[in-house]
Amino acid sequence: MRVLARVIAAALALSATAARADVKFGALFPFSGQLALLGEESARGVEIAVEEINAAGGVQGQKVVLVRGDAVDNNQAIGEARRLISLERVSAIFGSYSSARSIAASQVAEMSGVPYFELGAVAEEVTSRGLQYLYRTNPTAEDMAKLAIEMIVNKVAAGLGKKAADLKIGIIHEDSSYGSSVAGFQKKFAAAAKLDVVTAQGYPASTVDMSSLVLDLKRRGVDVLLQTSYQNDSVLFLQQANEAGFKPGAIIGGGGGYSMQPTADAVGHKVIEGVLDTDFTQYLVNTTYTPGLENFVAVYKKKYGSAPRSGHSLNNYVGAKLILQAVGTVKGFEPDTLIGAVKAIDVKDGITAVGYGLKFGKNNQNERAAMMGMQWQNGKLVTVYPDSAAVAPMEIRK
Amino acid sequence: MDVFLQVLANGIMLGGLFAIVSVGLTLIFGIVKVVNFAHGEFLMIGMYLTYLAVTGLGMHPFAALILVVPVLFLMGALTQRLLIQPLLAAGDHHIQIFATVGLSTALINLALLVFGADIANTPPHGLRMPVEIGPVRVLVGQVVILGVAAALVGALQLFLARTRTGRAIRAVAQNRAAAELMGIDVDRLYALTFGIGAACVGTAAVLIAPLYPTSPNSGTYFVLIAFVVVVLGGLGSIRGAFAGAILIGLIDSFTGFYVSSDMREVAVFGVFLAILILRPSGLFGRQLRQSHVSP
Numbered sequence: 176m177r178v179l180a181r182v183i184a185a186a187l188a189l190s191a192t193a194a195r196a197d198v199k200f201g202a203l204f205p206f207s208g209q210l211a212l213l214g215e216e217s218a219r220g221v222e223i224a225v226e227e228i229n230a231a232g233g234v235q236g237q238k239v240v241l242v243r244g245d246a247v248d249n250n251q252a253i254g255e256a257r258r259l260i261s262l263e264r265v266s267a268i269f270g271s272y273s274s275a276r277s278i279a280a281s282q283v284a285e286m287s288g289v290p291y292f293e294l295g296a297v298a299e300e301v302t303s304r305g306l307q308y309l310y311r312t313n314p315t316a317e318d319m320a321k322l323a324i325e326m327i328v329n330k331v332a333a334g335l336g337k338k339a340a341d342l343k344i345g346i347i348h349e350d351s352s353y354g355s356s357v358a359g360f361q362k363k364f365a366a367a368a369k370l371d372v373v374t375a376q377g378y379p380a381s382t383v384d385m386s387s388l389v390l391d392l393k394r395r396g397v398d399v400l401l402q403t404s405y406q407n408d409s410v411l412f413l414q415q416a417n418e419a420g421f422k423p424g425a426i427i428g429g430g431g432g433y434s435m436q437p438t439a440d441a442v443g444h445k446v447i448e449g450v451l452d453t454d455f456t457q458y459l460v461n462t463t464y465t466p467g468l469e470n471f472v473a474v475y476k477k478k479y480g481s482a483p484r485s486g487h488s489l490n491n492y493v494g495a496k497l498i499l500q501a502v503g504t505v506k507g508f509e510p511d512t513l514i515g516a517v518k519a520i521d522v523k524d525g526i527t528a529v530g531y532g533l534k535f536g537k538n539n540q541n542e543r544a545a546m547m548g549m550q551w552q553n554g555k556l557v558t559v560y561p562d563s564a565a566v567a568p569m570e571i572r573k
Numbered sequence: 574m575d576v577f578l579q580v581l582a583n584g585i586m587l588g589g590l591f592a593i594v595s596v597g598l599t600l601i602f603g604i605v606k607v608v609n610f611a612h613g614e615f616l617m618i619g620m621y622l623t624y625l626a627v628t629g630l631g632m633h634p635f636a637a638l639i640l641v642v643p644v645l646f647l648m649g650a651l652t653q654r655l656l657i658q659p660l661l662a663a664g665d666h667h668i669q670i671f672a673t674v675g676l677s678t679a680l681i682n683l684a685l686l687v688f689g690a691d692i693a694n695t696p697p698h699g700l701r702m703p704v705e706i707g708p709v710r711v712l713v714g715q716v717v718i719l720g721v722a723a724a725l726v727g728a729l730q731l732f733l734a735r736t737r738t739g740r741a742i743r744a745v746a747q748n749r750a751a752a753e754l755m756g757i758d759v760d761r762l763y764a765l766t767f768g769i770g771a772a773c774v775g776t777a778a779v780l781i782a783p784l785y786p787t788s789p790n791s792g793t794y795f796v797l798i799a800f801v802v803v804v805l806g807g808l809g810s811i812r813g814a815f816a817g818a819i820l821i822g823l824i825d826s827f828t829g830f831y832v833s834s835d836m837r838e839v840a841v842f843g844v845f846l847a848i849l850i851l852r853p854s855g856l857f858g859r860q861l862r863q864s865h866v867s868p
Contacts, residue, residue: 208682209790212690350835376834381794383590383785386583387829387837390576406692407794410786418703418712441694441786 198237198508200225200499201244201259201268203280208247210273213487217272217295218243220491223474224499234503244268246276256280260287266508267292269495272487274298274353281309290513294494295455295487297430299356302538308510310517310535312494314455314544316353320360322453322546323401323427326560326569328368331399331451334571335424343373345397345423347388347412349404350377357403357429373397380405385415393421400425406432413442413450425571430454434485434549434556444554449570452549452556455486456529460547460558461566467528493529497522530564575708580830581823582709588822589719593780594795595802595814596725597773601649603809604746604766606666607657610673612799613792614680615771619645619778620787621688624695627782633698634783642775649771650764652676657767658760677792684789692786700783714784721780725773726815733811742766746809801845807858816856820844 202221205214225239233239242263244255252271259265260283267290271277277296284291285306293301293311297319302311332339346361348354358375365372373395378388385408392400400423402412409432416422426449432438433452462468471492475483483489498517502508505516522532524543536542548560550569559569598612619641626637656676660669700714733739744752745762753759785791802821806813821841828840848856 209685209690211685347834378834379838381790382837383794383798384583384587384825384829385834386587387580387826388834390580390583390830391834394576407786407788407790410692414701418701419710435691437691437694441692 196238197240198234199240199242199263199265201256201263201265201270202241203244203246203252203255203259203268203270203276204272205247205276206243206245210276213485214246214272216484217487217491219475219479219483220488220493221269221294221495223471223478223488224492224495226478227474227496228499228503234499235506235508239499241269246271246273246280249275249279252276252280253283256283260284260289265289267498267510267513269294269491269498271296274301277301278304281306284308288510290510290517292494292498292517294491298352302540305538308514310498310514310539310541312497312533312541312544313490314531314546315540316357317360318544318546319403319429319453320357321364322548322560323361323429324364324368324370326427326451326453326548327370327399327425330560330569331425331427331571334569334573335398336573337398340369340371342371342398342424343396344370345373345392345395345400346375347392347400347402347404348375348377348429349380349408351380353431354380354403354429358401361401361403378408380408382408382411385412386419388412389416389419389421392416392423393419398424399427401427401429402433403429404432406435406438409433409438410441413438413446417442417446424573425449425451427451427453430546436556439551439554439556444551447551448553449572450551451559451569452551453546454549455490456531456547456564457486457549457556457558458483458489459549459555459566460530461564464525464564465528465530466526471528490529493527494533497527497533525563576830578707579709580826582706582711584823584826585819586711586715586719586822587826588819589715589722590781590818591795591798591802591821592815592818593718593722593725593777594774595799595806595818596722596729596811597770597777598799599803599806599809599811599814600729600773601767601770602803604742605653605657605763606746607653607669607767608673608800609652609767609770610670610796611652611676611680612774613794613796614677614684615645615648615774615792616778616781616795617684617787617789617792618648618680619775620695620782620785620791621684621693622775623779623782624693624787627695627698634695634700634779637782638776638779641779642772645775645778646768646772650768652771653764653767654760658763661763681789681792688789690789692788694786695782697783712784714780718777718780718784721776722815722818725776726811729769729773729811738762738765798841801841805845805848805855807855810855810857813855813857820856 202218204218225241244259246252269292272295274296277293281291285308291309295313297316328339346358348358434454439447501516501520521534524532531545532543549556550559557567559565601609622641623637626632626640702713703710741757802817806817824840825837828837
């Protein structure tokens with residue numbers, strides 16, 4: 176009996192030391208199912224951040240252990256958030272790429288009083304619900320729309336040799352909450368900038384034909400077209416616009432399909448030449464504005480054997496790293512201690528690997544987060560806006 | 574006027590696309606009486622096979638027919654034999670619906686596993702070239718789709734009307750028990766019909782792959798409209814499916830241009846409901862009224 180007691184005591188002591196040496200954080204992303212590709216891509220950024228933090232001595236002298244949760248759908252996101260919190264006892268959760276998953280899972284974290292750090296979901300509702308323990312580091316749908324309108328006013332109009340107010344703006348978007356919310360903000364910012372929006376139309380993302388929409392835009396003489404879309408509808412629109420001879424002065428895509436190399440390959444590099452895109456920071460960017468980016472790409476290639484597939488990993492990497500660094504400056508992992516640590520973060524623009532800085536403002540949203548403007552030039556997506564981050568001038572055909 | 578003609582042409586081309594996807598479904602739906610929710614995934618698999626044949630073996634997309642059609646035929650026949658057949662005996666038709674929904678989900682996720690979520694592009698080999706017919710402009714590939722859809726409808730009509738097997742298939746559709754009593758091997762005919770239906774969608778896949786990007790979700794984009802077309806045309810009526818497809822294509826195209834892109838689905842499904850209320854058996858459903866009395 177006494178032996179048994181000793182064994183138990185020893186085991187308890189061992190597990191206690193193990194617990195003292197490790198601090199757990201959750202990584203809640205869609206690792207399987209429809210969103211797996213970019214969910215996994217996002218999580219890789221968090222993994223690299225954790226590796227670098229651990230190599231530098233961990234946080235508060237403890238090694239960070241990342242526990243994965245698979246948010247394959249909204250229900251499972253909730254289940255996995257519960258598991259991470261009550262079984263794995265994570266100190267905080269990083270997530271989640273998809274806005275819907277984030278909205279579902281962060282609700283659970285909020286009720287348990289566990290901090291939830293969103294590094295990649297763009298929907299406004301993620302932060303607009305007034306949660307106490309949810310903080311978001313990445314730019315949002317609103318930032319995406321703001322940037323598109325800014326590009327028209329500051330660059331595209333001059334490139335086309337017209338006044339911004341004389342341009343006919345067309346807005347098209349897939350009609351789920353993603354496309355509709357970005358388009359809604361585009362209309363708002365366009366009105367504020369006194370632009371002439373001649374049409375705004377939604378369509379289902381699963382559409383197999385956009386030829387009537389293209390004809391309509393052609394008939395209205397649209398000069399600058401904004402599209403917020405996924406991959407399938409981006410490809411379809413660009414192909415059908417080209418085939419119908421619809422050539423507006425500029426096409427500005429919103430993230431999703433427009434940033435992916437397979438989209439350019441599908442549409443053809445000639446057809447996509449000159450098309451603009453607003454999205455998270457990508458890789459062909461002026462690295463004096465994004466110090467650390469080259470190092471990130473090198474580490475990524477070494478760890479995963481290929482170049483990053485999208486900017487998601489980079490944005491998640493920077494967000495996770497800044498938060499873990501902040502947590503390292505305080506004592507303890509109590510939720511309110513963590514919140515205190517991240518609230519104090521004040522990182523200026525131009526010194527992180529994504530360019531934008533970090534300071535949490537209204538609704539715990541990073542008020543310095545911003546998207547960048549890219550353009551397809553010679554089959555590559557190069558950053559052209561803002562000037563401080565650009566690697567090539569924006570080319571607008573008159 | 575030119576714009577009107579272009580919108581009309583776009584509508585007809587879109588109708589051709591819907592028709593070629595729906596032909597196989599109407600056969601399976603109308604004769605085996607199984608609502609095959611995996612129909613779209615058969616299409617998706619056919620598109621991936623075409624992609625592999627064209628990029629891997631360097632074939633012209635049309636040459637991929639000799640590979641894709643037999644594979645899809647086999648897939649269809651096996652689905653009937655191994656999945657549907659045991660459930661037909663179960664008597665409750667709802668179980669088949671769950672089975673095909675399950676098959677659909679499994680196939681989508683299998684494709685995600687094998688091909689990833691990214692799109693695959695079949696090189697078009699000139700099928701994306703526009704041709705100008707008077708004031709309108711359409712793609713070579715679209716014209717081919719319309720032509721093949723019409724030919725397929727004609728061939729199937731002839732097959733069902735004139736051949737012994739075709740007549741047997743119709744007999745089974747009209748009254749399964751009676752057909753069985755006449756010595757028709759119903760199980761074999763079901764497998765054959767399912768196979769032919771799948772082969773039709775294989776043909777569609779070969780023609781669609783060069784024009785549309787292929788992804789694990791490709792099937793879901795087409796399948797809802799395919800069901801609408803089949804019901805609209807009258808269950809099991811192949812001519813009806815063709816007419817229904819062209820009608821839906823035209824409504825979609827005209828609403829998209831003259832009303833608004835957001836209203837396309839409202840118009841399509843509005844007309845669909847209206848026709849069902851006025852003619853519950855569909856546009857061409859009359860001659861098949863008997864099929865509804867079969868067990």
